[in-house]
Amino acid sequence: MTTANTKTDIRRAEPGDASGRRLRIGIVGGTGYTGVELLRLLAAHPNADLKAITSRKEAGMPVAEMFPSLRGRVGIAFSDPASAALTECDVVFFATPHGVAMDAAPGLLEAGVRLIDLAADFRLRDPAEFERWYKMPHACPALLEEAVYGLPEVNRAAIRSARIIGLPGCYPTSVQLGYKPLLAAGLVDPLHLIADCKSGVSGAGRKAEVGTLFSEASDSLKAYGVSGHRHHPEIVQGLRRVAGGDVGLVFTPHLTPMIRGIHSTLYARITKEADFQQLFEDHYRGEPFVDVMPAGSMPDTRSVRGANTCRIAVHRPQGGDTLTVLSVIDNLVKGAAGQAVQNMNLMFDLPEDAGLTQIALLP
Amino acid sequence: MTTANTKTDIRRAEPGDASGRRLRIGIVGGTGYTGVELLRLLAAHPNADLKAITSRKEAGMPVAEMFPSLRGRVGIAFSDPASAALTECDVVFFATPHGVAMDAAPGLLEAGVRLIDLAADFRLRDPAEFERWYKMPHACPALLEEAVYGLPEVNRAAIRSARIIGLPGCYPTSVQLGYKPLLAAGLVDPLHLIADCKSGVSGAGRKAEVGTLFSEASDSLKAYGVSGHRHHPEIVQGLRRVAGGDVGLVFTPHLTPMIRGIHSTLYARITKEADFQQLFEDHYRGEPFVDVMPAGSMPDTRSVRGANTCRIAVHRPQGGDTLTVLSVIDNLVKGAAGQAVQNMNLMFDLPEDAGLTQIALLP
Amino acid sequence: MTTANTKTDIRRAEPGDASGRRLRIGIVGGTGYTGVELLRLLAAHPNADLKAITSRKEAGMPVAEMFPSLRGRVGIAFSDPASAALTECDVVFFATPHGVAMDAAPGLLEAGVRLIDLAADFRLRDPAEFERWYKMPHACPALLEEAVYGLPEVNRAAIRSARIIGLPGCYPTSVQLGYKPLLAAGLVDPLHLIADCKSGVSGAGRKAEVGTLFSEASDSLKAYGVSGHRHHPEIVQGLRRVAGGDVGLVFTPHLTPMIRGIHSTLYARITKEADFQQLFEDHYRGEPFVDVMPAGSMPDTRSVRGANTCRIAVHRPQGGDTLTVLSVIDNLVKGAAGQAVQNMNLMFDLPEDAGLTQIALLP
């Protein structure tokens, strides 16, 4: 049992397609990595007018002073959240710590603004689960029910009409896209999945912490959150939906010495034979941002650096009973800001790839 | 004595400006880093039709097989240089080792094709100097005379009408742009310049060599070519032209553990007082790809990663008699492929920034 | 069924223990990473006299000219393999490509020299298996039978009296040490093991190859050899021995952007309950170079950088039916040169940790 996937409805940009529609856009909390990545994408988006970007701490500072890469491209300054004219926006992105979006959501919705939350406030359907993992009660459980999980490859139709998007986490995006064809078709044991995931350091955000200092994280590698990680319930929730039943998952995230990139190595025991390469190709045919690679491929994370693409390869080592799926994304693009823009495009009936055609930076 | 700088004539892209003009483009030698970077830029260029890309060794292999980052974006395969229809192109880029472009130039010019050489064949005006540094006689000294040195900030007018462009090297681009305002105004001692330059490893190209292996070049730093480097005569030639007289330069390149980026730290002894910050701002006002930063700034190379920008800051440490100019570029973009496209835009009367508006990837 | 582990017999260095015994040592093929690492360790070993180090290509060049880190510490030059007085050595290390040691072995053994091969010539017991994976017939199958697999934690007694050591590969060392307590005790399903391994780039050696260039391997991550890797049969052979029966293994190596280090993340399905933390601590108690970390630990590879240590942690995520074992080593030390010296110490009845007490370099 899979979700309705309205791929026949996918629209891509045509020449001359930037038809003049302008969206007024607000960003709350723009000083982190997902914030600056949103700015990079939106500054080049043919339909986006950046109206406000807030930061309590940096109010008044020109954005391009903090991020010189945006000099000449983003002219506005950070404004105080209190005074920012967010209610005049068509859509507001929350690139904030967990807990901020859910407080602001009711007011913005009332003003007719649509919300895309890049944090976790609207990811988990169950308020109790949210409270367990994020150590705070949910501020608006009613809205949680309305919110749509912003993974277009699963939820495209619902995203189009959503008022609130809970954007998937970076690990969950790569893991769900990798397992989806197998679980949807019921070909593997859903109770013994193993996701061994490797992330670049930017996934930890732009907080000053010892563990992600260059001298700590460089030239080394380690697992973390082995016994429990906030993305675990989110992944399981998503996989259950695709599988139409219970899912058991061992999830091991690793911190690796690169800036961007997630490489998920996914293991699943085969329960029913199939041409798995064909299955993946069929499943994702037409998807603008999922690239099923030829048999035998082993994608590197740099092949998606800066691009809104998930590249996937499926292997069956030595013809055994276990499949190995390799799924790579840029955690800040398809794993965050790019996926957020993809959601925005769907919500406002723009071509799904508007402003998202950047080619990966290689080398 | 400076060169005629026709900045009043700079044209930037306007909405709807991609007026339909299509250029037929060939690339000779597309398997190196400048080659794949050209592909990244041209695949997204509104006026570019990639007609042929050659590689003797990889003829027949789809480009996107070698560089998966281009999957879905570049559909053609490498073709054999002998059979490629280069003479039907409007412009051919040479992303080859030194010595290839000069052999092919006469034939292509005769066929009405214009040439942009990213290697060194058409950089040095003096054939003897070329032979001394590149250990081969120049194949067409007559064309050398005609060739234009492709640094738009110095040679914009000449580039427009050029048939052959000798594109500046990466170090020379950052060093010349950094010193130019000072030498053109005659404010520093031109005989005792010191350019201490730090380059990412991609500057060494995509050749299999022990010295640039990850395990050799990572987590370490060293100088090289201290007693002599091929870019020295090129830089001196360019600076002499700007200074209108003799130039003495100590040039120290360093290999540093990053993929892309050049950081040139330039020292010059003041001979005449001036408001140096103002001088730089005035000098580069209107230039689309040179960003003079506010006083006190210290640009990092990542602020131009993937972008065709040179960021410059000028300092006068402790009010002394020596200026320190910081000049950063991405060696593969403003130092190679991006500058090549900028030249192409000028040569074919396109907006100078057509296809070159990528924002730097940060972090 | 485990192997006889004579841990009661382990001897560590005492103050004043460098009792004067001097070993005459030869190294064949000293220009690679395992070679220079052997030199680093042996130059500081209290009982080692380096007599000869060979390199066909670099014969005559002082070792310290190629590796300036050894200036003042290693005084000899590379000599031609043909003329090197290897037969006068007590022990000769082969830090060569596969196939070199097996050709030289008979002659050296006849001269009374003992051999430690860091390549694969004497790892696989079955000559057919060797031929299948290394694409050459085995030159001396008889000696293969005599050779001892140099993993002291499994084979300590046999190593003491061995004339030929086939030193384990780097992946095999970390995987075998991680699984050993579980398989020896028969507590997990041996037929469905999954080893997800991450290696630094030095594991690929000091060969000039495009794939391991800094600009290719930096800031990126990828799997390789997913469908088959030479270390797979070696690991399976070792695990079968420990398990006393059939073993099924999915082995996924990954190339990660660090110089040294292997992080093996090992998954096994529990078939019999136990206190797994206690099991590991008991199993490795007294081992000088295996460090079982406290419950909940997640070792980083830098904690063993430059040290002959394997650090292991065992986890049971969310109390489920799958164990996750984390096992880290420095691929050039416990995964190669350090383990080679450990074998030498055992073979010549020196304290097992003689010359191997370096503390990891952190940060």
Add this chain to the structure above:
Amino acid sequence: MTTANTKTDIRRAEPGDASGRRLRIGIVGGTGYTGVELLRLLAAHPNADLKAITSRKEAGMPVAEMFPSLRGRVGIAFSDPASAALTECDVVFFATPHGVAMDAAPGLLEAGVRLIDLAADFRLRDPAEFERWYKMPHACPALLEEAVYGLPEVNRAAIRSARIIGLPGCYPTSVQLGYKPLLAAGLVDPLHLIADCKSGVSGAGRKAEVGTLFSEASDSLKAYGVSGHRHHPEIVQGLRRVAGGDVGLVFTPHLTPMIRGIHSTLYARITKEADFQQLFEDHYRGEPFVDVMPAGSMPDTRSVRGANTCRIAVHRPQGGDTLTVLSVIDNLVKGAAGQAVQNMNLMFDLPEDAGLTQIALLP
């Protein structure tokens, strides 16, 4: 005018030299990078007994829990500075922020303890200069007068009898050692020196700060402190002493993406001809930790990674009037902890290289 250099008096360790003398050692502030590096060196030092290591914040935590690289090698826990028995030590190292050592110094000296401060409290001779750069009045100007600047190559004799050592900073060590032969011999213009220095990130310490996060500092490079850096007055003070007169210096530090290492590229205008290679070799002959490389060499920082060595090469590019000196150290060893141990060895009449014979880790 150079300083008295008692090189005839240098003593190196002989076999059996660990003559049994045991030093009781305290470390104040052991949670930073210079602290853990001290621990690495002292844990392997033949004469060192680590008695106490303090940390207000981590009191009670076993040292090896914070730094797993020390498991099995350092058995003690951090203790509270108030209760630590520092007065019973022979020597106490301060690996603290600036301002801590000067407060504790009087009490410890009174108890007969000798002090080695790795911070800046005892580096600058002039209390006003200290206050200007470190924004606090000096707590004990009288002791400042007594303190000895711990650069053995300049101050060996004074260090032997010193009660307080102000250990040089990392940049100052590499710059002073590089310029010393030239200034001592009066062969270059002392008023126009240019030191272009590149440092690894560990030089910034183990503080949680955004600027030194992996995602900020990796794959990028920038200058900092161009207009003024605390090491400037320290370097000038040292060079003035060697030159016997005024010194003018432009000093540009750069942050580079490596963990350890400083590469100083030093420029000086020749005022008197000499055989500069010979000069450097003669000047440093017999120095245990300064390695003058052969003419034409270009040392990389990894050649000293983890070692207490400064490698120097002198160049005269194109036979011009400017010398380029390359000077590399490991900022945490010869630039901090190693130099501290070297000072300790001198102060307690141990062989100067006791505990300092580690070979650099390469690759």
